[in-house]
Amino acid sequence: MNNKWWKEAVVYQIYPKSFQDSNEDGIGDVRGIINRLQYLKDLGITVIWICPMYKSPMDDGGYDIADYYSIDPIFGSNEDFDELIRKAEKVGIRILLDLVVNHTSDEHEWFEEALNDPDSEYRKYYHFVKGSNGRPPNNWRSYFGGSAWEPVPHEKNTFYLHAFSKKQPDLNWENEELREEIYKMINYWLDKGIAGFRIDAILNIKKSMVRGRLEPDGEDGLVYIGHWIMNQPGVQSLLKEINERTFKVHDSFTVAEAAVPNDHLDQYIGPGGFFSMVFDFSYTDIDVNETGDWFKPSGWTWTDMREKIFINQEITQEKGWGALYLENHDQPRSVSKYIPKHDINQYSKKMLGTLFMMLRGTPFIYQGQELGMTNIEMDSMEEYEDIATHDQYKRALLTGLSKEAAFKMISKRSRDNSRTPMQWDDSEQAGFSEGDNTWLKVNPNYTEINAEKERLDDRSVLNYYKKLIELRTTSNYREVIVYGKFVPDRTANDQTIVYERVWQDTKLLTAINFTNEKQTITIDENYTQVVLSNYQGVLINEKLCLRPYESMVLANR
Ligand code: GLC
Numbered sequence: 001m002n003n004k005w006w007k008e009a010v011v012y013q014i015y016p017k018s019f020q021d022s023n024e025d026g027i028g029d030v031r032g033i034i035n036r037l038q039y040l041k042d043l044g045i046t047v048i049w050i051c052p053m054y055k056s057p058m059d060d061g062g063y064d065i066a067d068y069y070s071i072d073p074i075f076g077s078n079e080d081f082d083e084l085i086r087k088a089e090k091v092g093i094r095i096l097l098d099l100v101v102n103h104t105s106d107e108h109e110w111f112e113e114a115l116n117d118p119d120s121e122y123r124k125y126y127h128f129v130k131g132s133n134g135r136p137p138n139n140w141r142s143y144f145g146g147s148a149w150e151p152v153p154h155e156k157n158t159f160y161l162h163a164f165s166k167k168q169p170d171l172n173w174e175n176e177e178l179r180e181e182i183y184k185m186i187n188y189w190l191d192k193g194i195a196g197f198r199i200d201a202i203l204n205i206k207k208s209m210v211r212g213r214l215e216p217d218g219e220d221g222l223v224y225i226g227h228w229i230m231n232q233p234g235v236q237s238l239l240k241e242i243n244e245r246t247f248k249v250h251d252s253f254t255v256a257e258a259a260v261p262n263d264h265l266d267q268y269i270g271p272g273g274f275f276s277m278v279f280d281f282s283y284t285d286i287d288v289n290e291t292g293d294w295f296k297p298s299g300w301t302w303t304d305m306r307e308k309i310f311i312n313q314e315i316t317q318e319k320g321w322g323a324l325y326l327e328n329h330d331q332p333r334s335v336s337k338y339i340p341k342h343d344i345n346q347y348s349k350k351m352l353g354t355l356f357m358m359l360r361g362t363p364f365i366y367q368g369q370e371l372g373m374t375n376i377e378m379d380s381m382e383e384y385e386d387i388a389t390h391d392q393y394k395r396a397l398l399t400g401l402s403k404e405a406a407f408k409m410i411s412k413r414s415r416d417n418s419r420t421p422m423q424w425d426d427s428e429q430a431g432f433s434e435g436d437n438t439w440l441k442v443n444p445n446y447t448e449i450n451a452e453k454e455r456l457d458d459r460s461v462l463n464y465y466k467k468l469i470e471l472r473t474t475s476n477y478r479e480v481i482v483y484g485k486f487v488p489d490r491t492a493n494d495q496t497i498v499y500e501r502v503w504q505d506t507k508l509l510t511a512i513n514f515t516n517e518k519q520t521i522t523i524d525e526n527y528t529q530v531v532l533s534n535y536q537g538v539l540i541n542e543k544l545c546l547r548p549y550e551s552m553v554l555a556n557r
């Protein structure tokens, strides 16, 4: 077995704007993270991934970078960040930064020069393409809606490509000079002592350009851009080069946002692969249709969910190593997504935690997930900040949905659901900020769901997550949970999820009831120990009756 420290890690994802404000401006910052290091240490996590904090006009929450080398003043200074690295290291926490290199901000100096001067060398850093008679080169739809081509002002027939918002022009990875600039930047941060990166939208860096009008797939006359820019032939050689010039040299921990087709997976996450691991989307995007339209329900069921988890685990284990997650800054809160509203309670929240934390792979816990935070109910579209939320709403209206229906669908999926301020305690602004306003509304349920209240309650979701983390990092079951083989039970009651983890003589069984009714399963007589349960008073029996949303972990010794 190929032991690696990052296989044994438990990662905590921080969305810096919403984690902790330290200077009353209602926006989270680096000092806020420093002030909360003790909380993270007590939780037991070993790595933090911090979403972009670089200089940015914040059109897309910082995923639009204007300067790769500076921390944005709203978050603090580069010195603050250096202090964070040092102080985190002192408490045994390593840091991953977000690497966003498919695009920059349109306010990056490279782009500004490129835009202002048709003869600038920087034009080759991006995709400036001639249209036909003033019309864009093709009818690709950007991921955030609308054409992926933006006309260049004062030039009649030139456009630049943006797969995301028009303030996020795509970089041209065919250009060696650009690639060298990027490698220099990556190595700059690695030299500072960060452990590695979460890598944004990386499968999009290779484009297959096509011209002319393509068959539209929506009412807007446009077509999903992913078919031509996601995982295109040739992307592998770029990824290999990035790895060799940067990550490999530093033996970094890298996790790529990359829905890699199964037959390519070993090149990505196998031994010597491009990355340590990748985020798969199969069960987190289970509620979204293939073209990513939030307003067209996918009609998923828990049975699909179970099969997707099983398949993902089996394939990942065959090819290499995986990342586990239920939430991130692009996803709604997991309890709101997977559990019907009337069933959201301590039991179902802990059930989800168990299901995910006992799988094989490195877990990523998103801030507030450990508290069981839920989606927010906004009163109107104006309350949403997220660019994708507004674009999806517009497109939903275009398909003929009423305003009410569109609002309802979009609210379920809005990325702002997970971006509301962290709920620390029951003081005003949930202890997130001492200012009068916060950049995004605090979820009014903070008086019930908050870290301080949960810390004092033995049976809270927070204390349950602590146990799950402890099991993985320091308990006697550490090895089987990290390195054990994943064995799904496809013959179990189909209203349950049952799987085993096997390492030498140790076996663990995880049994999950994802319904609000009792379910019975049959278990092997060797399972005699209760390792963890979300109910009191578990009686082990060959015929095991699982109560509503009951989840348990049993061991053979
Ligand atoms: C990734 C990020 C998302 C961002 C997009 C564009 O998907 O997770 O938040 O909007 O890339 O950078």
Ligand code: CA
Pocket (backbone or CB within 6 Å): 021, 022, 023, 024, 025, 026, 027, 028, 029, 074
């Ligand atoms: Ca602040």
